[in-house]
Amino acid sequence: MTKTDIATRVHNHTWKLDPIVRSLLDTDFYKLLMLQMIWKLHPRVHAKFTLINRTTSVRLADEIDEQELRDQLDYVRSLRLSKKELIWLAGNSFYGRAQIFEPEFLAWLSNLQLPEYQLSKRDGQYELTFAGSWMETTLWEIPALAIINELRSRAAMRSLGYFTLDVLYARAKAKMWSKVERLRELPGLRISDFGTRRRHSFLWQRWCVEALKEGVGPAFTGTSNVLLAMDSDLEAVGTNAHELPMVAAALARNDEELAAAPYKVLKDWNRLYGGNLLIVLPDAFGTASFLDHAPEWVADWTGFRPDSAPPIEGGEKIIEWWKKMGRDPRQKLLIFSDGLDVDAIIDTYRHFEGRVRMSFGWGTNLTNDFSGCAPHEIAGLKPISIVCKVSEANGHPAVKLSDNPRKATGDAKEVERYIKFFGSRDRVEQAVLV
């Protein structure tokens, strides 16, 4: 006898929306740490975030239906933190620290609704921006990206039959598992999931996280995704991002404040968090300039996250600087997180083995690698390089230079001004694939 549950069948064929982001915790952990800092120190700053598709050959507005996009974004605006989520944020330890979130912050967070978005089309691309209080707009970055990416993969798979989908996911799982087997060869590896924003889909990210957990065991140190961390009892990982120095620089009233901006945010961070959370992200306005002018105390921080220089060259520069500052790199931590795949992870691991502590934040190529998995080539399954960056703070343009000119964001004239100001030594152009 064939058994079909009628209610399930009817439900599956009549649903209005399959929400992509179903919880405000389906975001990166560092957004919450930064949000608490913004809430505490910059509650009146106004910040605008802008979606930027660097892969301009992909015309997102042609691939993704506008109404579907609006429905998904609207759904996120209907979300509030649940009691269970708030209790977990209050009761869980993060980076070994209890009560990292203040009760007043959590009380404020419990009422948070994501603000309105502005959406239009231009030249086959979406212009999607979020303007308002920095405390509110900052949380749009991750869900906006996750929605765009998953809507794109859904569109790419719409015409596939059941069997083709079955083979697609079987191959993707087999591929993922062969990566796991290679990573298992690296003793003492530390690797975590940074793949929320550019994931193929939520369910696929969850599978990949489960695969890493099963496959590499204690080498898997956690996920940046707060919801997955909560649901699977994993460590939530991540510290801070470029938006902090970008806003600080945009708000600088003179050259002195501009020069001090990258270090001022670190000072604030140290006051709030300290401990294992002291990870420097040095490349907002170029790592060379950052190191040249960094005060002595920056060398006391736990580690650096070089995010746009080639990993080996970038890591060597930082090690050199630690040595110059009289620190032992073997006590220090480098977190690699830029466009990694297994080959880059293995090469980098082998290169620095024994010379510095290392950790890898594995993103797009963990949660969105379907290359070679479809029975025929499907362009829409190839991940694109898409970001959602702060573009204005209190009306001033916000800019990122990065160590790779192709990853620079912001108004062109303002980028020019920053390059003149911070210099461009060691900035190396590299293709940005993801």
Add this chain to the structure above:
Amino acid sequence: MTKTDIATRVHNHTWKLDPIVRSLLDTDFYKLLMLQMIWKLHPRVHAKFTLINRTTSVRLADEIDEQELRDQLDYVRSLRLSKKELIWLAGNSFYGRAQIFEPEFLAWLSNLQLPEYQLSKRDGQYELTFAGSWMETTLWEIPALAIINELRSRAAMRSLGYFTLDVLYARAKAKMWSKVERLRELPGLRISDFGTRRRHSFLWQRWCVEALKEGVGPAFTGTSNVLLAMDSDLEAVGTNAHELPMVAAALARNDEELAAAPYKVLKDWNRLYGGNLLIVLPDAFGTASFLDHAPEWVADWTGFRPDSAPPIEGGEKIIEWWKKMGRDPRQKLLIFSDGLDVDAIIDTYRHFEGRVRMSFGWGTNLTNDFSGCAPHEIAGLKPISIVCKVSEANGHPAVKLSDNPRKATGDAKEVERYIKFFGSRDRVEQAVLV
């Protein structure tokens, strides 16, 4: 909200038996064709079938629980053909022929229950035999083998967690699909599923059949599994097997009848079926001897199925014989079915391309290839060479020589006698993997 269907959950956790063979049609088509011949011509012959595990290093009685085996065999004894199945057998065309089964035969079949089995353990192996009317015992061959093989793979997977199973099947699907992609390169290929008896499981066979159907399109000419053919509207394929000449030889009362036995069964077959069903299986007592003494009319048959000689050498011998008999091999068909995998299929196809019509019956390596798929090596997932052969007819020992001495079956003294009688030219020892 997590939705769990309570009835399904409770059912899944309390079921008594997950039957492996759920229909008497879950068997090879040639068993039904042969059965009709037995019913018509040899209704009073008594035949005993015996399970033979050639992979003696695998101790089946240690791997498979006896009670589980009895439960599965008992379940098959509870089966009867359903009305739908009988109507389909009566109404469907096989090999382009309507009403291949006589109404009287189907009426008899509708009441058929499989007879009792004899099961005991000895030296870590099961002694499993089926004794009784040939018309009834013959149908035990396929379900008995399918049950042993699936119970063995279930036992091998019992300790695996959900995730490991997920990776196992994902890899097996990816592996199967890469075979499909290679087969797709062969224009005019004709390939069918012969994998029922040694399948990993029924569901996996169904998936593999579906994969071939989707992947190679019209090159997929059908399945030997009658149930899958009915359910998926595929051609049911297969003609005759060794048990016909084996029983005929066992019943021979003198040397003259023994020498004539292999050809007498073909004559009977021709009277009953004719047309596309005229496929010679020449190796029961050695192909060389068979060809040496074959009457002229054997060369008029559609084709040969060399089943134990190396495919290229075996095929060449038959082509040579056709030429000697003045027939054009390009009008003739060779069906290869012995331990094939993709490499052998491609090599054989390339070798004979344009010189003869070819068809491939793909068995164990289609439906039971999990090599390299488990996250760690699992011995119980490696297929074994197991058969269920007629061992006695009316109390006389039944024997098969085959072109590969390792595939010979039957009483050792009797095998010696047959070798002396039929000769052993061209018999080549080859490892029997499956």
